Amino acid sequence: MAEVTTNLSIGQVAERTGLSVHALRFYEHEGLFVNAVRRGPGGRRVFSHDDVDWLTVCIILRASGMPLPALRRYAELVRQGAGNEAERLALMREHQANVTTQIGKLTECLDLIRFKVGVYEDLLDPGSAGDHQCHAPIPSPPPHPTEVQSR
Incomplete structure (x- = not known):
């Protein structure tokens, strides 16, 4: 059985989400990821399938007109976990x-x-x-x- 890739490059995530590499870096800079973007041994960004799933939510919310500050706040709340x-x-x-x-x-x-x-x-x-x-x-x-x- 083939092993499931859990470490995706920024290019692979861009391909899967339709976002550009530049947009992914922007999302990271703006604090829109729920989990901190990990870095591989060479310092390159490494993403998980959970990151891709989260980005899919972000893409839909942005396409529906959610402003970046609201999306950032939502990501903060999700990061905080239960209770909010x-x-x-x-x-x-x-x-x-x-x-x-x-x-x-x-x-x-x-x-x-x-x-x-x-x-x-x-x-x-x-x-x-x-x-x-x-x-x-x-x-x-x-x-x-x-x-x-x-x-």
Whole structure:
């Protein structure tokens, strides 16, 4: 049976995660790893499969818009271990609310884009007897968060 590699080079981790070597060094510098990055005999970074799993979580959280300070805080809490689950939950709930808001805004954008695609498809369809109006009533943008708070 083949031995499972537990010591991965930075290049191997970059290949497995899709992050660049530069990004991995940045993540280390920013304190985003749960475990300290180990060094091999020659001083080169050595990673484990757990590090790759953690990076996968980080990649998803960053792709969802989690700011670096929040991700750094989350990594700190995980590093501390049990006992701070309430704070981790609060951090995740806040991010969940932000992502939900972002999805709502993107859905509104997608609705307008779909409308425009339909208009142009109708314009380019020679058999269409449609109105060919390119402008739809554009909804007013939602108020800026600071405007909502001041009301």
